[in-house]
Amino acid sequence: MNYPLVKTIRESVKYWWLSLVLGVFYILLALWVFSTPLASYLALSVIFSLFMLVSGLMEIIFAVSNRKHLDGWGWFLTAGILDFAFGFLLMSYPGLSMAILPLFVAFWLMFKGISAIATSLDLKSYGVKQWGWILLLGIVVVLFSFLIIARPVIGGLSIVYTTGVCLLFAGIFRIALSLKLKSLHDLISKRK
Template sequence: MKTTYLNNDAAQYWWLMFCSGVLFIGLGIWMLAAPVSSYLSLSLLFAFGMIFAGIFEVTFSVSNRKRLHGWGWTLSGGLIDIFLGGYLLNLPLLTMVIMPVIIGLWMLFRGFMAISSSIELRAYGVLDWAWLLLTGILIVILSVLIIADPLFGAINIVVWTAFAFLLSGIFRILLSLQLRSLARNLS
Protein backbone atom coordinates (compact mmCIF):
# COMPACT_ATOMS: atom_id res chain seq x y z
CA MET A 1 0.00 0.00 0.00
CA LYS A 2 1.41 3.34 -1.02
CA THR A 3 1.61 6.05 1.61
CA THR A 4 0.96 9.49 0.22
CA TYR A 5 1.76 12.92 1.57
CA LEU A 6 -1.81 14.15 1.77
CA ASN A 7 -5.35 13.33 0.82
CA ASN A 8 -8.15 15.43 -0.71
CA ASP A 9 -8.60 18.05 2.02
CA ALA A 10 -5.33 17.95 3.96
CA ALA A 11 -4.12 21.25 2.55
CA GLN A 12 -6.83 23.50 3.97
CA TYR A 13 -4.26 25.07 6.27
CA TRP A 14 -1.74 25.71 3.47
CA TRP A 15 -1.53 29.33 4.58
CA LEU A 16 0.33 28.37 7.78
CA MET A 17 3.18 26.96 5.68
CA PHE A 18 2.97 30.14 3.56
CA CYS A 19 3.30 32.31 6.70
CA SER A 20 6.40 30.44 7.85
CA GLY A 21 7.89 30.89 4.37
CA VAL A 22 7.24 34.64 4.45
CA LEU A 23 8.80 34.78 7.91
CA PHE A 24 11.96 33.02 6.72
CA ILE A 25 12.26 35.23 3.65
CA GLY A 26 11.86 38.30 5.87
CA LEU A 27 14.60 37.03 8.18
CA GLY A 28 16.89 36.35 5.22
CA ILE A 29 16.38 39.81 3.74
CA TRP A 30 16.98 41.45 7.12
CA MET A 31 20.24 39.53 7.57
CA LEU A 32 21.50 40.63 4.15
CA ALA A 33 20.42 44.23 4.74
CA ALA A 34 22.10 44.51 8.16
CA PRO A 35 25.25 42.34 8.06
CA VAL A 36 27.04 44.37 10.73
CA SER A 37 24.44 43.56 13.36
CA SER A 38 25.92 41.86 16.35
CA TYR A 39 26.34 38.12 16.43
CA LEU A 40 24.28 38.05 19.61
CA SER A 41 21.31 39.80 18.02
CA LEU A 42 21.51 37.33 15.13
CA SER A 43 21.24 34.41 17.53
CA LEU A 44 18.27 36.02 19.30
CA LEU A 45 16.52 36.87 16.05
CA PHE A 46 17.22 33.39 14.76
CA ALA A 47 15.79 31.91 17.99
CA PHE A 48 12.55 33.88 17.73
CA GLY A 49 12.25 33.08 14.02
CA MET A 50 12.68 29.37 14.68
CA ILE A 51 10.15 29.38 17.51
CA PHE A 52 7.46 31.12 15.44
CA ALA A 53 8.12 29.00 12.33
CA GLY A 54 7.94 25.91 14.57
CA ILE A 55 4.60 27.05 15.97
CA PHE A 56 3.26 27.48 12.42
CA GLU A 57 4.42 23.99 11.43
CA VAL A 58 3.12 22.30 14.59
CA THR A 59 -0.25 23.99 14.07
CA PHE A 60 -0.27 22.91 10.40
CA SER A 61 0.57 19.28 11.21
CA VAL A 62 -1.81 18.95 14.15
CA SER A 63 -4.62 20.61 12.18
CA ASN A 64 -4.11 18.05 9.40
CA ARG A 65 -3.25 14.98 11.50
CA LYS A 66 -6.29 13.04 10.26
CA ARG A 67 -5.80 14.08 6.64
CA LEU A 68 -2.01 14.26 6.26
CA HIS A 69 -0.22 10.94 5.96
CA GLY A 70 3.17 11.22 7.60
CA TRP A 71 2.07 14.33 9.52
CA GLY A 72 4.44 13.32 12.30
CA TRP A 73 7.43 14.39 10.20
CA THR A 74 6.05 17.90 9.87
CA LEU A 75 5.18 17.88 13.57
CA SER A 76 8.68 16.72 14.52
CA GLY A 77 10.24 19.40 12.32
CA GLY A 78 8.14 22.07 14.03
CA LEU A 79 8.95 20.72 17.49
CA ILE A 80 12.66 20.69 16.65
CA ASP A 81 12.35 24.32 15.53
CA ILE A 82 10.65 25.27 18.81
CA PHE A 83 13.19 23.33 20.92
CA LEU A 84 16.25 24.76 19.13
CA GLY A 85 14.75 28.24 19.16
CA GLY A 86 14.17 28.00 22.91
CA TYR A 87 17.70 26.70 23.42
CA LEU A 88 19.18 29.56 21.40
CA LEU A 89 17.06 32.07 23.30
CA ASN A 90 18.07 30.80 26.75
CA LEU A 91 21.82 30.35 26.19
CA PRO A 92 22.89 33.10 23.80
CA LEU A 93 26.58 33.23 24.83
CA LEU A 94 27.14 29.51 24.43
CA THR A 95 25.07 29.62 21.28
CA MET A 96 27.41 32.19 19.73
CA VAL A 97 30.23 29.64 19.93
CA ILE A 98 28.32 26.70 18.44
CA MET A 99 25.78 28.56 16.30
CA PRO A 100 27.31 27.61 12.93
CA VAL A 101 27.04 23.90 13.72
CA ILE A 102 23.50 24.24 15.10
CA ILE A 103 22.37 26.21 12.05
CA GLY A 104 24.13 23.79 9.70
CA LEU A 105 22.53 20.70 11.24
CA TRP A 106 19.13 22.36 11.40
CA MET A 107 19.31 23.41 7.75
CA LEU A 108 20.52 19.92 6.76
CA PHE A 109 17.43 18.39 8.40
CA ARG A 110 15.21 20.99 6.70
CA GLY A 111 16.85 20.36 3.33
CA PHE A 112 16.17 16.64 3.52
CA MET A 113 12.57 17.35 4.55
CA ALA A 114 12.23 19.63 1.52
CA ILE A 115 13.61 16.94 -0.81
CA SER A 116 11.23 14.35 0.65
CA SER A 117 8.22 16.65 0.31
CA SER A 118 9.00 17.41 -3.33
CA ILE A 119 9.25 13.69 -4.15
CA GLU A 120 5.90 13.06 -2.44
CA LEU A 121 4.29 15.88 -4.44
CA ARG A 122 5.65 14.35 -7.64
CA ALA A 123 3.58 11.24 -6.84
CA TYR A 124 0.50 13.46 -6.97
CA GLY A 125 1.39 14.70 -10.41
CA VAL A 126 2.41 18.20 -9.33
CA LEU A 127 4.25 19.60 -12.34
CA ASP A 128 6.53 22.03 -10.49
CA TRP A 129 7.91 19.46 -8.05
CA ALA A 130 11.41 19.75 -9.58
CA TRP A 131 11.73 23.36 -8.39
CA LEU A 132 10.95 22.23 -4.87
CA LEU A 133 13.52 19.44 -5.22
CA LEU A 134 16.15 21.90 -6.45
CA THR A 135 15.42 24.22 -3.53
CA GLY A 136 15.83 21.32 -1.09
CA ILE A 137 19.14 20.33 -2.68
CA LEU A 138 20.40 23.92 -2.43
CA ILE A 139 19.44 24.00 1.26
CA VAL A 140 21.43 20.79 1.82
CA ILE A 141 24.46 22.20 -0.03
CA LEU A 142 24.43 25.41 2.04
CA SER A 143 24.09 23.43 5.26
CA VAL A 144 27.02 21.18 4.35
CA LEU A 145 29.16 24.26 3.64
CA ILE A 146 28.34 25.61 7.10
CA ILE A 147 28.99 22.28 8.85
CA ALA A 148 32.19 21.50 6.93
CA ASP A 149 34.02 24.58 8.17
CA PRO A 150 32.48 26.07 11.33
CA LEU A 151 35.11 28.85 11.45
CA PHE A 152 34.24 29.78 7.89
CA GLY A 153 30.61 29.42 8.89
CA ALA A 154 31.10 31.74 11.89
CA ILE A 155 32.83 34.35 9.73
CA ASN A 156 30.20 34.17 7.02
CA ILE A 157 27.28 33.08 9.16
CA VAL A 158 25.18 36.11 8.32
CA VAL A 159 25.43 35.65 4.56
CA TRP A 160 25.13 31.84 4.54
CA THR A 161 22.29 31.88 7.03
CA ALA A 162 20.49 34.59 5.07
CA PHE A 163 20.70 32.52 1.88
CA ALA A 164 19.60 29.39 3.73
CA PHE A 165 16.63 31.28 5.22
CA LEU A 166 15.71 32.70 1.82
CA LEU A 167 15.80 29.24 0.23
CA SER A 168 13.85 27.69 3.09
CA GLY A 169 11.27 30.47 2.85
CA ILE A 170 10.99 30.09 -0.92
CA PHE A 171 10.52 26.35 -0.50
CA ARG A 172 7.78 26.79 2.09
CA ILE A 173 5.93 29.34 -0.05
CA LEU A 174 6.21 27.13 -3.15
CA LEU A 175 5.06 24.12 -1.14
CA SER A 176 2.11 26.01 0.32
CA LEU A 177 1.02 27.21 -3.13
CA GLN A 178 1.31 23.67 -4.48
CA LEU A 179 -0.75 22.39 -1.54
CA ARG A 180 -3.40 25.02 -2.22
CA SER A 181 -3.46 24.17 -5.91
CA LEU A 182 -3.54 20.45 -5.23
CA ALA A 183 -6.42 20.83 -2.78
CA ARG A 184 -8.39 22.75 -5.41
CA ASN A 185 -7.69 20.13 -8.07
CA LEU A 186 -8.62 17.21 -5.82
CA SER A 187 -11.90 18.73 -4.63
Protein backbone atom coordinates (compact mmCIF):
# COMPACT_ATOMS: atom_id res chain seq x y z
CA MET A 1 0.00 0.00 0.00
CA ASN A 2 1.11 3.51 -0.67
CA TYR A 3 -0.10 5.84 2.07
CA PRO A 4 0.11 9.62 1.45
CA LEU A 5 2.00 10.24 4.71
CA VAL A 6 4.57 7.55 3.89
CA LYS A 7 5.08 9.04 0.42
CA THR A 8 5.45 12.52 1.90
CA ILE A 9 8.06 11.39 4.42
CA ARG A 10 9.95 9.35 1.82
CA GLU A 11 10.13 12.30 -0.57
CA SER A 12 11.09 14.78 2.14
CA VAL A 13 14.13 12.81 3.28
CA LYS A 14 15.54 11.64 -0.05
CA TYR A 15 18.21 14.37 0.03
CA TRP A 16 19.32 13.56 3.60
CA TRP A 17 22.97 13.53 2.49
CA LEU A 18 22.98 17.30 1.84
CA SER A 19 22.68 17.83 5.58
CA LEU A 20 25.59 15.40 6.12
CA VAL A 21 27.81 17.25 3.63
CA LEU A 22 26.94 20.56 5.28
CA GLY A 23 27.72 19.14 8.74
CA VAL A 24 31.13 17.88 7.64
CA PHE A 25 31.77 21.26 6.01
CA TYR A 26 30.94 23.06 9.30
CA ILE A 27 33.23 20.76 11.29
CA LEU A 28 36.12 21.16 8.84
CA LEU A 29 35.75 24.93 9.06
CA ALA A 30 35.72 24.72 12.88
CA LEU A 31 38.94 22.67 12.86
CA TRP A 32 40.61 25.23 10.61
CA VAL A 33 39.54 28.07 12.94
CA PHE A 34 40.98 26.26 15.98
CA SER A 35 44.27 25.40 14.26
CA THR A 36 45.08 28.93 13.01
CA PRO A 37 43.70 31.42 15.56
CA LEU A 38 45.81 34.46 14.65
CA ALA A 39 45.38 34.15 10.92
CA SER A 40 41.78 33.09 11.36
CA TYR A 41 40.40 36.47 12.33
CA LEU A 42 42.03 38.15 9.36
CA ALA A 43 40.79 35.52 6.94
CA LEU A 44 37.55 34.74 8.76
CA SER A 45 35.54 37.45 7.03
CA VAL A 46 36.41 36.19 3.53
CA ILE A 47 36.16 32.49 4.36
CA PHE A 48 33.02 32.98 6.41
CA SER A 49 31.49 34.90 3.50
CA LEU A 50 32.26 32.08 1.06
CA PHE A 51 31.03 29.53 3.58
CA MET A 52 27.76 31.39 3.99
CA LEU A 53 27.29 31.61 0.22
CA VAL A 54 27.81 27.84 -0.19
CA SER A 55 25.71 27.04 2.88
CA GLY A 56 22.92 29.27 1.61
CA LEU A 57 22.97 27.66 -1.80
CA MET A 58 22.83 24.14 -0.31
CA GLU A 59 19.97 25.10 2.03
CA ILE A 60 18.03 26.66 -0.87
CA ILE A 61 18.53 23.53 -3.00
CA PHE A 62 17.39 21.31 -0.11
CA ALA A 63 14.32 23.46 0.56
CA VAL A 64 13.25 23.79 -3.06
CA SER A 65 13.84 20.06 -3.70
CA ASN A 66 11.56 19.18 -0.80
CA ARG A 67 9.00 22.00 -0.94
CA LYS A 68 6.12 19.71 -1.91
CA HIS A 69 6.92 17.07 0.65
CA LEU A 70 8.37 18.72 3.76
CA ASP A 71 6.10 20.76 6.03
CA GLY A 72 8.99 22.83 7.43
CA TRP A 73 10.66 23.54 4.10
CA GLY A 74 10.16 27.28 4.58
CA TRP A 75 12.61 27.26 7.50
CA PHE A 76 15.30 25.78 5.29
CA LEU A 77 14.52 28.19 2.45
CA THR A 78 14.61 31.21 4.77
CA ALA A 79 17.90 30.04 6.29
CA GLY A 80 19.36 29.55 2.82
CA ILE A 81 18.30 32.97 1.57
CA LEU A 82 19.65 34.67 4.71
CA ASP A 83 22.95 32.78 4.50
CA PHE A 84 23.37 33.70 0.85
CA ALA A 85 22.45 37.38 1.42
CA PHE A 86 24.78 37.76 4.43
CA GLY A 87 27.60 36.03 2.56
CA PHE A 88 27.16 38.35 -0.41
CA LEU A 89 27.10 41.42 1.87
CA LEU A 90 30.28 40.31 3.66
CA MET A 91 32.06 39.66 0.35
CA SER A 92 31.06 43.08 -0.96
CA TYR A 93 32.53 45.02 2.00
CA PRO A 94 35.58 43.13 3.39
CA GLY A 95 36.90 46.03 5.53
CA LEU A 96 33.53 46.66 7.11
CA SER A 97 32.90 42.97 7.52
CA MET A 98 36.06 42.58 9.63
CA ALA A 99 34.88 45.37 11.94
CA ILE A 100 31.39 43.98 12.41
CA LEU A 101 32.17 40.30 11.91
CA PRO A 102 31.34 39.36 15.53
CA LEU A 103 27.76 40.62 15.17
CA PHE A 104 27.29 38.97 11.78
CA VAL A 105 28.55 35.71 13.25
CA ALA A 106 26.34 36.06 16.33
CA PHE A 107 23.12 36.70 14.43
CA TRP A 108 23.90 34.04 11.84
CA LEU A 109 24.54 31.49 14.59
CA MET A 110 21.40 32.58 16.43
CA PHE A 111 19.32 31.90 13.33
CA LYS A 112 21.06 28.53 12.85
CA GLY A 113 20.31 27.62 16.47
CA ILE A 114 16.66 28.64 16.15
CA SER A 115 16.46 26.66 12.91
CA ALA A 116 17.89 23.61 14.71
CA ILE A 117 15.30 24.00 17.48
CA ALA A 118 12.45 24.22 14.93
CA THR A 119 13.82 21.21 13.04
CA SER A 120 14.02 19.17 16.24
CA LEU A 121 10.35 19.91 16.90
CA ASP A 122 9.49 18.84 13.34
CA LEU A 123 11.39 15.59 13.92
CA LYS A 124 9.48 15.09 17.17
CA SER A 125 6.18 15.49 15.31
CA TYR A 126 7.29 12.72 12.88
CA GLY A 127 7.99 10.48 15.86
CA VAL A 128 11.78 10.44 15.37
CA LYS A 129 13.49 9.23 18.53
CA GLN A 130 16.26 11.24 20.20
CA TRP A 131 15.12 14.51 18.64
CA GLY A 132 16.09 16.09 21.95
CA TRP A 133 19.79 16.01 21.07
CA ILE A 134 19.17 18.26 18.10
CA LEU A 135 17.07 20.53 20.33
CA LEU A 136 19.92 20.69 22.86
CA LEU A 137 22.50 21.51 20.18
CA GLY A 138 20.24 24.27 18.84
CA ILE A 139 19.90 25.76 22.32
CA VAL A 140 23.69 25.65 22.83
CA VAL A 141 24.26 27.45 19.51
CA VAL A 142 21.72 30.15 20.48
CA LEU A 143 23.42 30.60 23.87
CA PHE A 144 26.82 31.02 22.22
CA SER A 145 25.33 33.59 19.86
CA PHE A 146 24.08 35.60 22.86
CA LEU A 147 27.60 35.44 24.34
CA ILE A 148 29.01 37.00 21.17
CA ILE A 149 26.29 39.70 21.08
CA ALA A 150 26.83 40.58 24.74
CA ARG A 151 30.59 40.96 24.30
CA PRO A 152 31.46 41.91 20.72
CA VAL A 153 34.66 43.66 21.85
CA ILE A 154 36.09 40.54 23.50
CA GLY A 155 38.73 40.54 20.79
CA GLY A 156 39.83 38.55 17.81
CA LEU A 157 40.91 35.35 19.55
CA SER A 158 37.76 35.07 21.63
CA ILE A 159 35.54 35.51 18.61
CA VAL A 160 37.64 33.00 16.70
CA TYR A 161 37.32 30.34 19.41
CA THR A 162 33.65 31.06 20.07
CA THR A 163 32.98 30.86 16.34
CA GLY A 164 34.90 27.59 16.18
CA VAL A 165 32.84 26.09 18.99
CA CYS A 166 29.58 27.21 17.39
CA LEU A 167 30.61 25.85 14.00
CA LEU A 168 31.47 22.56 15.67
CA PHE A 169 28.03 22.36 17.31
CA ALA A 170 26.32 23.38 14.05
CA GLY A 171 28.25 20.61 12.27
CA ILE A 172 27.26 18.05 14.88
CA PHE A 173 23.63 19.17 14.54
CA ARG A 174 23.72 18.78 10.75
CA ILE A 175 25.34 15.34 10.93
CA ALA A 176 22.87 14.21 13.61
CA LEU A 177 19.99 15.52 11.50
CA SER A 178 21.29 13.73 8.39
CA LEU A 179 21.58 10.43 10.28
CA LYS A 180 18.03 10.79 11.58
CA LEU A 181 16.77 11.63 8.10
CA LYS A 182 18.69 8.69 6.60
CA SER A 183 17.28 6.24 9.14
CA LEU A 184 13.80 7.59 8.45
CA HIS A 185 14.46 7.31 4.69
CA ASP A 186 15.70 3.71 5.07
CA LEU A 187 12.70 2.76 7.20
CA ILE A 188 10.25 4.22 4.70
CA SER A 189 12.08 2.70 1.71
CA LYS A 190 11.72 -0.78 3.22
CA ARG A 191 7.94 -0.28 3.39
CA LYS A 192 7.46 0.59 -0.30
